[in-house]
Amino acid sequence: ALCIQDDPHVKVMMAGSTLRKVKSRSWKKQRHFRLLEDGMTIWYKSRWAGRGHSTFSITEVEAVREGHQSEVLLSIAEEFPADLCFTLVFHGRQGNLDLVAESTEEAQAWIQGVRKLIHKTQTMDEKERLDQWVWDWFNKADKNKDGKMNFKEVRKLLKMMNVEMNEEHALHLFTMADKSESGSLEIEQFVHFYKMLTQRDEVWKVFQDFSGDGEKLMLEELENFLRTEQQEGEQSAQHAQELTDRYEPSESAKKQGAMTFDGFQMYLCSQEGSIFKPEHRQLHQDMSQPLSHYFISSSHNTYLLENQLRGHSSLEAYIKALKRGCRCVEVDCWDGSDGEPVVYHGHTLTSKILFKDVISTLKEYAFKVSNFPVILSLENHCSVEQQTVMAQHLSQILGDTLLTTLVDGLIPQQLPSPQELKGKILLKAKKIGGLEVCLDETLTDEVSDEEEMANGECSDDPPKSKLSRELSDLVVYCKSVHFHGFEHARLHGKCYEMSSFSESKAKKLAKEAGTDFVQYNTKQMSRIYPSGLRTDSSNYNPQEMWNVGCQIVALNFQTAGLEMDLNDGLFRQNGCCGYVLKPDFMRDGSTQFSPEKPDGKQGYKPLRLSIQVMSGQQLPKVNQKEGSIVDPLVRVEIYGVPQDQARxxxxxINNNGFNPVWNETLNFVIHTPELALVRFVVEDYDKASRNDFMGQFTLPFTCLQAGYRHIHLLSRDGTAIPPSSLFVNISISELT
Structure with missing residues (x-):
């Protein structure tokens, strides 16, 4: 399938190797691994386990780490040298695979080979991707490996591919594809059969509407389509030319300045034809405003990979969260038995990890996906002695990365910006006294009571004996204080003071004093965390907190579902950098905005959103029960201010996950578009029990592109599941 197979590293993978799979210090077993002929699937089994084997696709692998770069491999470092060890890291929430090769050459072949294959899959275009997908299925179904398939086998394969189809129609297409009249299809013929089967009538109709001769779109016809349907206005002429250059497969059509149906379909399936405005994917927002003016992607109990009662505390959990664009991580610290502070969920059976290892991991991974600052939220349960040890680790390991001084040496009237704090880690913790006191050079260790009273600090600070001076001095812009009400904050609050609210407390305040909360959040930051009763690490809906401008809405990143879909959706814009600028009416200190009464806002302009759900393509199978085929439905959910919550x-559609056609229109009115998120969900309908989730995609309303668009679906884990998509037509208009 792929020409990369001449590569020497890939050849070693195809020949197969015996590698040790390591799960812990005591569990290390030999498995035979090899790359299958499709150049995409890695197959492995134990030598003696009879028929059982496992496979995974290269597309599921995010990266290869060389050497002892996982907790498991570090634990057996004495036994196996680093140059034999490597770790495969998967997308989403799937655990790592730790492996040990028998020789350095073999380890290198797998490390370099997998990297090349990952690169290859990332650079494939839509057409190659689809061909690869069809090829994968063909190989899965070709049981006797003779490279051919008769009609009965093809019918079985279609069932595996989620297609329930009219037997006559299938036989008719099969006969057309069977050019050699041998009663079976070879892979090229099967690809042809598949193309006929997936002929997209609904896309063909759109093409016909704009094509003068029904064969091709001339540049001005394509331009007309971009202007009238895709609502692209001014730049449509130049864009028509760019799209033809980029997506038209036929050279002769390009020369005539025309786009064929194939090119048109490829454009519609591409990023530019997707529902998400391409320019909003990039970093495009103003990053020079105070931190309090941004929503910040934030994680709760970051050290957990599973639940809060018996889960495994892990450095991997920090790596996964940071890779997802998280910019605020939480560390729960307790006294360790040998003078070294440990991190775990106190008073539970979760395992413990060393504080210093968490900080080393943070240093290595903090800025891999975003250069904007990371806030380290410290839940400190340690004795003064071990707090001092923590301060030493922070200073020694992080060095200059840790922000320990004021950006410009001045007492801030507002917080510094993400731009000014690039590449910095900020400590959020309790602090002795305020920034004002620290600047007074005559300051001794003890702050006198008069000074305390003068600073209005008395109420907030813990008794002096409980805090280590060294740790306190590392806190600059994120001083944790107790919340005494909005009135108190208006009179005495400092921009660098932060309070934490449980979800229930925040909900209550949002309902009773929405406008006060929005105003408070223009100047100070607030952190919201899940209720202590959520021992299963479930999440609350973050939207209610964003509606009142809370910046740090902490979620359990390890738990899949609606709430993380919304978080991923909000932060999918602006280069996935973990910071999203709040709407202007949430940044003005005298704002009167209330989420409960959106029509009271200046410049209030509700919009009508109309979504024609046309069709679905190659939807994923849900349950692997033999012969079961999905009955898909599409739901559109709107999240935003209370008045905008809708579904x-x-x-x-019975028995068709392959190319269902709905052609149904769903209508919504959106009162505060700047805060709304739109979630598309596909489910397998079941009248007897709950519908099964099949895929979803969530995005901010402000990132929607109008016109004919594809929505590329994501799994429960937020990872891509190509080639699954929905085809929709979106129109947005003012409510008159």
Whole structure:
């Protein structure tokens, strides 16, 4: 399938190797690994386990780490040298695979080979990707490996591919594809058969509407389509030329300045034809405003990979969260038995990790996906002695990365910006006294009571004996204080003071004093965390907190579901950098905005959103029960201010996950578009029990592109599941 197979490293992988799979210090077992002929699938089994084997696709692998770069491999470092060890890291929430090769050459072949294959899959275009997908299925179904398939086998394969189809129609297409009249299809013929089967009538109709001769779109016809349907206005002429250059496969059509149906379909399936405005994917917002003016992607109990009662505390959990663009991580510290502070969920059975290892991990991974600052939220349960040890680790390991001084040496009237704090880690913790006191050079260790009273600090600070001076001095812009009400904050609050609220407390304040909360959040930052009763690490809906401008809305990143979909959706814009600028009416200190009464806002302009759900393509199978085929339906959910919360769904289509066509229109009115998120969900309808989740995609309303668009679906884990998509037509208009 792929020409990369001549590569010497890939050849070693195809020949197969015996590698040790390591799960812990005591569990290390030999497995035979090899790359299958499709150049995409890695297959492995134990030598003696009879028929059982496992496979995974290169597309599921995010990266290869060389040497002892995982907790498991570090634990057996004495036994196996680093040059034999490597770790495969998967997308989403799937655990790592730790492996040990028998020789350095073999380890290198797998490390370099997998990296090349990952690069290859990332650079494939839509057409190659689809061909690869069809090829994968063909190989899965070709049981006797003769490279051919008769009609009965093809019918079985279609079922595996989620297609329930009219037998006559299938036989008719099969006969057309069987050019040699041998009663079976070879892979090229099967690809042809598949193309006929997936002929997209609904896309063909759109093409016909704009094509003068029904064969091709001339540049001005394509331009007309971009202007009238895709609502692209001014730049449509130049864009028509760019799209033809980029997506038209036929050289002769390009020369005539035309786009064929193939090119048109490739454009519609590409990033530019997707529902998400391409320019909003990039970093495009003003990053020079105070930190309090941004929503910040934030994680709760970051050290957990599973639940809060018996889960495994792990450095991997920090790596996964940071890779997802998280910019505020939480560390729960307790006294360790040998004078070294440990991190775990106190008073539970979760395992413990060393504080210094967490900080080393943070240093290595903090700025891999975003250069904007990371806030380290410290839950400190340690004795003064071990707090001092923590301060030493922070200073020694992080060095200049840790922000320990004021950006410009002045007492701030507002917080510094993400731009000014690039590449810095900020400590959020309790502090003795305020920044004002620290600047007074005559300051001794003890702050006198008069000074305390003068600073209005008395109420907030813990008794002096409980805090280590060294740790306290590392806190600059994120001083944790107790919340005494909005009135108190208006009179005495400092921009660098932060309070934490449980979800229930925040909900209550949002309902009773929404406008006060929005105003408070223009100047100070607030952190919201899940209720202590959520021992299963479930999440609350972050939207209610964003509606009142809370910046640090902490979620359990390890728990898949609606809430993390919303978080991923909000932060999918602005280069996935973990910071999103709040709407202007949430940044003005005298704002009167209230989420409960959106029509009271200046410049209030509700919008009508109309979504025609046209069709679905190659939807994923849900349950692998033999012969079961999905009955898909699409639901569109709106999250935003209370008045905007809405959901509408299509009817379900029996037995077709392959190319269902709905052609149903769902309508919404959006009162505060700047805060709204739109979530598309596909489910397998079941009248007897709960519908099964199949895929979803969530994005901010402000990032929607109008016109004919594809929505590329994501799994529960937020990872891509190509080639699954929805085809929709979106129109947005003012409510008159």
């Amino acid at each position: 509408e769904e299509t009817s379900h």
